[in-house]
Amino acid sequence: xAAKRENGRxxxxxxxxxNILDVATEEFATHGLAGGRVDAxxxxxxxxKRMIYYYFGSKEGLYLAVLERAYRKxxxxxxxxxxxxxxxxxxxRVLISTTxxxxxxxxxxxRLVSIxxxxxxxxxxxxxxxxxxxxxxxETIAAILARGVTGGVFARTADPIDIHMLISAxxxxxxxxxxxxxxxxxxxxxxxxxMERHKGMIADAVISYLKA
Amino acid sequence: xAAKRENGRxxxxxxxxxNILDVATEEFATHGLAGGRVDAxxxxxxxxKRMIYYYFGSKEGLYLAVLERAYRKxxxxxxxxxxxxxxxxxxxRVLISTTxxxxxxxxxxxRLVSIxxxxxxxxxxxxxxxxxxxxxxxETIAAILARGVTGGVFARTADPIDIHMLISAxxxxxxxxxxxxxxxxxxxxxxxxxMERHKGMIADAVISYLKA
DNA sequence: CTTGACATACTCACTAGTTCGTACATTTTA
DNA sequence: TAAAATGTACGAACTAGTGAGTATGTCAAG
Numbered sequence: 001x002a003a004k005r006e007n008g009r010x011x012x013x014x015x016x017x018x019n020i021l022d023v024a025t026e027e028f029a030t031h032g033l034a035g036g037r038v039d040a041x042x043x044x045x046x047x048x049k050r051m052i053y054y055y056f057g058s059k060e061g062l063y064l065a066v067l068e069r070a071y072r073k074x075x076x077x078x079x080x081x082x083x084x085x086x087x088x089x090x091x092x093r094v095l096i097s098t099t100x101x102x103x104x105x106x107x108x109x110x111r112l113v114s115i116x117x118x119x120x121x122x123x124x125x126x127x128x129x130x131x132x133x134x135x136x137x138x139e140t141i142a143a144i145l146a147r148g149v150t151g152g153v154f155a156r157t158a159d160p161i162d163i164h165m166l167i168s169a170x171x172x173x174x175x176x177x178x179x180x181x182x183x184x185x186x187x188x189x190x191x192x193x194x195m196e197r198h199k200g201m202i203a204d205a206v207i208s209y210l211k212a
Numbered sequence: 213x214a215a216k217r218e219n220g221r222x223x224x225x226x227x228x229x230x231n232i233l234d235v236a237t238e239e240f241a242t243h244g245l246a247g248g249r250v251d252a253x254x255x256x257x258x259x260x261k262r263m264i265y266y267y268f269g270s271k272e273g274l275y276l277a278v279l280e281r282a283y284r285k286x287x288x289x290x291x292x293x294x295x296x297x298x299x300x301x302x303x304x305r306v307l308i309s310t311t312x313x314x315x316x317x318x319x320x321x322x323r324l325v326s327i328x329x330x331x332x333x334x335x336x337x338x339x340x341x342x343x344x345x346x347x348x349x350x351e352t353i354a355a356i357l358a359r360g361v362t363g364g365v366f367a368r369t370a371d372p373i374d375i376h377m378l379i380s381a382x383x384x385x386x387x388x389x390x391x392x393x394x395x396x397x398x399x400x401x402x403x404x405x406x407m408e409r410h411k412g413m414i415a416d417a418v419i420s421y422l423k424a
Numbered sequence: 425c426t427t428g429a430c431a432t433a434c435t436c437a438c439t440a441g442t443t444c445g446t447a448c449a450t451t452t453t454a
Numbered sequence: 455t456a457a458a459a460t461g462t463a464c465g466a467a468c469t470a471g472t473g474a475g476t477a478t479g480t481c482a483a484g
Contacts, residue, residue, distance in 0.1 A: 013433065032330055034247030038470060048435065053471065113392055114326050118244055121391035133396060161397050162413060166382060172389065173381030179333035180325055181380075184345060185373050201374060205421040209413070212420035225459070250444060260461055265445065 016047050017055050024052075025066045029108040032115050033063050060123070067116060068129045070109045077102060078137050088148035089207055095140065096167050096203045103171040104195065110175040137164055145210070154210040163206065170202045228259050229267050236264075237278045241320040244327050245275050272335070279328060280341045282321045289314060290349050300360035301419055307352065308379050308415045315383040316407065322387040349376055357422070366422040375418065382414045 023044045027036045038059050042049035056062040081098060083091040103110055116124055124130045141160040148154035173181075178189050188194065235256045240248045250271050254261035268274040293310060295303040315322055328336055336342045353372040360366035385393075390401050400406065 016433080032244055032246055034244055037468095039468090047433095049470090050436080050472085051434065054434075059470065111330060113389065114330060117389050117391050118323060118326060121395045124392060124395055131395065135396060138397070158413075159409075161399065162410065165385070165393065165410075166413065166417060168393075169382045169385030169389075170378060173377070173385055176388070177325065177329050177381075177384065179329050180336060181377065183333045183336055183343065184347060185350070187373065197371075198374065198377075201370075201378065201421070204424065205378060205417050208420040208424035209417040211424075212416065228459085249442095251442090259459095261444090262446085262461065263459080266459075271444065 016051060019045050020052055021066055021069055024062050025108055028063055028066055029111040064123050064127060067112060067123055068127055070112050071130050071133060075133055083140060088144050088153050091144045093203050097199060099167055100171045100199045103175045107175050110172060114176050155212060156210050158210060166206060228263055231257050232264055233278055233281055236274050237320055240275055240278055241323040276335050276339060279324060279335055280339055282324050283342045283345060287345055295352060300356050300365050303356045305415050309411060311379055312383045312411045315387045319387050322384060326388050367424060368422050370422060378418060
């Protein structure tokens with residue numbers, strides 16, 4: 001496999017590509033697709049602009065690769081949650097907490113998704129890798145809701161996608177709209193105390209909604 | 213005032229500026245600040261590129277004017293809601309419904325805010341007009357919450373800004389993330405039935421949260 | 425084990441086209 | 455006539471993308 005090489009400093013295609021993707025992720029997340037500069041990316045890499053075109057073909061190709069990589073990352077994360085043993089309410093709280101922490105910990109991902117929405121998800125549509133994303137969260141939520149209803153803990157039958165949206169919207173918004181919201185209401189959304197309060201609030205809101 | 217002029221076809225600075233702003237709003241909302249083209253805007257106006265620079269100085273100046281105008285619009289909207297006569301729960305439902313409908317009806321505004329967040333709200337910060345926005349919604353919510361608690365309808369004392377965020381996040385997300393969410397979950401968020409269900413859901417969620 | 429052929433990885437310099445912004449000339453209004 | 459408003463044409467700088475050649479590593483044959 002020739003995984004890594006300690007001393008030989010040259011010809012390490014895998015590392016070169018990773019390096020480009022790392023830098024490009026930051027550039028696009030910071031400036032958007034149109035605002036991101038290929039030259040700026042090239043300068044920050046260990047390699048040259050020519051290599052970007054060698055590996056990714058075009059600026060859009062690079063952007064797409066960045067996007068796919070970002071989605072692949074969260075997919076992994078979502079998949080290894082084991083919630084079926086927990087009681088419904090607690091399972092939901094864990095799931096919400098995970099979503100909350102994930103968005104909080106990955107502002108770059110949140111920003112890339114925002115940017116992709118500005119482009120009407122055009123690149124996502126073109127990518128099989130992303131479109132065929134196994135949306136396991138929905139099944140997880142569906143199972144929790146079903147258990148909750150049969151067990152009499154939840155009073156309401158809700159659409160799992162709607163519930164996912166309710167949770168996602170809040171967690172995502174906190175990060176995506178951090179700057180405008182923070183400016184208008186003079187509030188720092190990344191303060192630990194605020195974060196904890198918000199995490200509790202969205203969990204309580206979802207659960208009391210299901211119990212009502 | 214010289215509001216409008218039926219026949220005289222020339223030199224109508226107010227109308228020229230409005231025209232430029234209309235076109236620019238669409239361009240920036242569609243392509244972002246970096247992606248928006250001054251030449252493209254100029255072509256779609258009744259006037260020329262020269263006039264854009266004459267009135268707005270620079271591309272950024274134009275963008276800022278667009279942003280300020282968009283915020284001024286909603287401010288007006290928020291201010292003439294009369295909710296103090298309604299019982300707390302109903303008042304909240306009307307407020308939520310209004311927020312929901314506003315975001316739904318103004319995707320351009322939602323997109324501009326998204327774009328501004330990508331730029332870390334940098335332009336907003338530079339604009340006194342926006343920064344000093346009278347955030348009357350918060351007072352409105354605070355009043356409703358207070359009435360609800362004293363009246364015994366609401367069991368919980370909540371921060372009005374947090375409640376505003378809970379509402380805003382959901383309504384905003386539905387519009388801002390329409391494309392990525394719609395693509396992943398194969399769901400059209402602008403369908404009337406879906407819209408009505410979501411509107412009911414966020415209202416129920418907020419109210420049951422406050423009652424719990 | 426050494427030579428040489430070949431594919432992959434990489435470098436440097438360059439270009440064609442775009443994009444913001446402006447100099448200059450002209451018309452309209454007061 | 456002065457000031458404000460407008461149109462045309464142009465340029466300087468930037469930006470995505472490429473042409474052409476070089477280095478590196480692998481592997482087969484001698």
